[in-house]
Amino acid sequence: MDGFGQAVSAGTLGHYSGGNGNISVQAGIQTMTGTVSNDTATNVTTGANTISGDSFSNASGLPSVIQNTGNNVLIQSGVIVNVQMKP
Structure with missing residues (x-):
């Protein structure tokens, strides 16, 4: 098969979209709360x-x-990846 074939209409894509079409910004939040205390390292290399x-x-x-x-x-370490695809 050459290429990707026939394009799907925007209406069809909208029907299968995971969003509602009204959301323009989505934010990801990560909260990391690790602590290090009362540790000892002796004779280490x-x-x-x-x-x-x-x-x-x-x-x-x-x-x-x-x-x-x-x-x-x-x-x-945390990574948030936002991918936005528009027609």
């Missing part, structure tokens, strides 16, 4: 973190990297 040139060679989507070489660390 931290290492190096490395990302090689091929680390993301077969990646798809939205790759994310968080690195830490310390001790007693809380790392929190």
Whole structure:
């Protein structure tokens, strides 16, 4: 099959839409509440973190990297992706 075929009308797409057509802005909220307290690190050795040139060679989507070489660390990460498609 060449191309995508015949286009679907805006009315048909509107019928199958997940929204109601009146929403123009949607917000995502993340609340992270992690804590670190009363920790001890004794006689520890931290290492190096490395990302090689091929680390993301077969990646798809939205790759994310968080690195830490310390001790007693809380790392929190969140991603909100909003995708809006308009005809």
